[in-house]
Amino acid sequence: MTTTDKLTIHPVSGPLQGRVSPPGSKSITNRALLLAGLARGTSRLTGALKSDDTRYMAEALRAMGVSVEEPDDTTFIVTGTGELKAPSAPLFLGNAGTATRFLTAAVALGKGRYVVDGDQHMRKRPIRPLVDALAALGVAVEAPTGCPPVTINATGAFASNRVVIDAGLSSQYVSALLMAAASATAPFEIELAGAEIGARGYIDLTLAAMRAFGARVEQPSPSVWRIEPTGYTATDFHIEPDASAATYLWGAEVLTGGQIDIGTPASAFTQPDARAHAVISAFPHMPAVIDGSQMQDAIPTIAVLAAFNETPVRFVGIANLRVKECDRIRALSTGLNAIRAGLAREEGDDLVVASDPGLAGQHLPAEIDTFADHRIAMSFALAGLKIDGITILDPACVGKTYPRYWDALASLGVGFDRA
Template identity: 35%
Template sequence: MNAPLPWLAPYRDTPVVGEVLVPGSKSQTNRALILAALGDRPSVLTRPLRSRDTTLMADALVALGATIDRDGMVWTITPAALDHTAAATVDCGLAGTVMRFVPAVAALTSADVTFDGDEHARVRPMATTISALRGLGVAIDDEGRGSLPFVVHGSGTVAGGPLEIDASSSSQFVSALLLAGARFDKGLELQHVGAALPSMPHIEMTVNELRKRGVEVDDSQPDRWVVAPGPIAALDDEIEPDLSNAGVFIAAALVTGGSIRIRNWPEQTDQAGDAWRTIVEAFGARAVRDGADLVFTAGPTLNGVELDLHDVGELTPVVAAMAALADGPSRLTGVAHLRGHETDRLAALVTEINRLGGDAEELEDGIAIRPRPLHAETFKTYDDHRMAHAAVVLGLRVEGLLVENVVTTVKTYPNFAPVWERLITT
C-alpha cells in the first residue's frame, strides 16, 4: 500500500480564537478497561476515547475472554473469566499501554498469549515487563530479545508478593503491575530501585483508579506500592477529556496571539495534561477558569522557557514546537526517557526543527532550542502522534509546511486533521 501524501498544514497570520471539546482521556480509558476486565461484575464507561490505542486495548481484552459492547459513547465491559485455555494473539500496534499493561492480565489466564505490534513497537523497551513477570513466576518466551514479539504462557494464577524493578525508563512498567496486582494470590509489594521515575502523574492516576474500585493500595513510602489481594469492584464511570491532547489547541492560541476555550476542563484531575495551566504561564500566557471551561489567552509575547518536564514528558513535542516559535531561547529538560517512546522523540524533534532551518540541540536529558526564522519543508512524524501535533503547531507560522502521515494522530485523537482544519480556517 502506498504511503499517504504529505498533508499541507493550515497556516494562520491572524489570532486563533475558538473553543474545543477534546475526546476522552486515553490514559484513563485504558486503565478503566483493564480494571473493568478484571472486575467482579460488568462495568459501564461513558465517553471513553475511541481511538487506535483504545481499540487495540479493547480488542486485546476481548481476546483474553472479556466481552465489550461498544455502543457509541457508552461501553459495557463484562469481565473476563480468565479460565479459558485457547491460545490468543494480541496486536499491540504502537501502544505502550497495551504492550505493557496486558501481559500481566494474560498471565492470569490459562492460555498461551502472543504479543506483537507495529515494526517500531519491536524496539520499544519491554525488558522490564518481561523480567518483572518472570520474577513473579510467569513463563515468557521472548527468545532473549527483551522486546516484542513474545509469548506469555499463562498458568491461571500469579503468586505475587515482593518484587523489585527498575522503571526509570517508563512509569508504565509500574502501572502495569499495580493494575493487576489485586488479582495476584498474595497481592503485590512493588519497589522501584532505579533512577527517578518519570511521569509520576500517570502512576498517581493508576493508584486513584484502583482506589475508586475498592482496591487497597499503600503508597506511603517513596517508590514503593503495596496492593492488597482481593476483588476489583465494578464501577460505572465517565471518562474525562484528554488534557494532553488539548495542548495542541492551546499552542495554536499562544503562537498566533489568540485565545482558546477548552470545554469541560476538570477542576480536580490526576491527568499529566493538567500541567498546561502552569506551562502557559512560563510562555507569558494565562489560563482562567470560566464555569466548567478553561480559557487560555496568549500574552503580548511568546517567551522562551526553561522547563523541567520530567513528570509530563508526553507534552514535550508541542512545547518544543512553541519554543521554536518563541522570542527567546528555551531549554526543556528531565525527559531523557522520551528516547524510548513511540520514536526517539528527542532526536526526532531536533532533526525536524533543524530541517525547517531552526537551531535545536539534543541534551543529555532534553533539548535546547534557539529560535530562528523557519522555512517550509516536509516534517516527518515517525508514525508518532505527538510529533504530528508538533508539526501542525509549527505549520501555523510556517506557510507551506507539509506533514508526513498526519493520520498517525488517530492513535489518540480520531478525526484530528478535520477538527484542526475547521478551527484554523474558520
C-alpha cells in the first residue's frame, strides 16, 4: 500500500473471535536498542518490534558504528563498543519521536558532529526543552526552529553534572537524559522544572530497561533522579508485547461482543497504556470524564469507542496529543465529525464525544484523513466494524508501529475493499 491508497472496512455481522499476537512494544524496543548500542559487547533483544520507528533507530545505530543484526522477525543482535561514532551523514529518523529524542541526548556524549533529523512531520514536533537542557550542560547544540533538525557538536562530556528539564510536553525528554547520563563521566542529577510531566509511566519503562543493562539510578524524590556513571553492560533482553497495539484488539473485542486472545493478560503489561484496559472493559458504560494524561497513546482508541458509548465522554489531560505524530485531538474531532456532524467537539484541549449507540448498523460514508498517523488509522478502523462506509486514507501508515495490523484484523474475519 502507498500513501494514496484507501481501505474501506466491511462491518462485521457478529462477534470477533480468535487469537492475535500484538507486535513487541515500540517504546521498549527503541529503549533497548539504544542501550544495547551504548553497551560494550553483544546483546540479544527478543520479542522486538520490527517497524518503521525501530528500523530508523537500528539504521541510525549502524551509521554510528554499532553492529545490528536481524536473524528473524522479532530479534535484534546488537554489538556495541560503548560509544556512538560521528556519522558521515545526518541521521534520518522519519517521524520516530522516541528515536529522535533519545538519540539527541545520547550523541551529546559522543565526539564530533551529529545531525538528528526527520521527515516533514517530525520537523513540526517540539524538541526545544531537551535542546535547552543540553545547552545548559555545555553542549554545542542548535535547533533553530525548536524542532528537528538538531545539530550537536559533541566533545565527549557534559560540562556540568546536574540539569533541570521541563518535561511538560513529553516524558521522552527525561528518558533521553536518563539514558545518556549513565554514560557520563561523573554521577549525574536530573530535576524536573515543575511537577508537570507527560506520561510518567514511561519513565518507569526507561528505568527498568536501564537497570537491565547495568545502570544504577536512584530517585530521592518524585522530581529528582540520580544516575551513577556506570555505562552499560551487554545483556539478553526480552521485550513484552505492545500495550498500545493491544488497545485496538481490546476495543474490537468489546465493540463486537467478541473474544480475542492476545496471549498476554492486561495485568502482565508494564506499559502505561495498559491502564486503558479497565476503561475499555467498561464499554458501553465508560465514564463521563476520562483523564488521558497517563495513557496518551490509548486515547484515539477510547475516543472512537466513545462514539458508541451509552453516554457522552469528555477527555481531559490530553493537551500533549496536539504534539504527537499529528495534532491527534484535531484529527479525532475531524474524523468523528466526518462520520456525523456534531459527533465530537474540541473545548480548549479537551475532546468531547457526543456518543450514540445508534450509530452501529448505519450507512454513513466517511473518508478518514489519518494525517499520516498510525494511531488515527488503527483507531478509526474500529468504527468501520460497526458503521458501513468507513474508508481509511493512507492505510499503510500503520507500518510505523504495527505493520501487520490489517492482516491481524483480516485473521479475525474482517473484510476490506482496497482502492
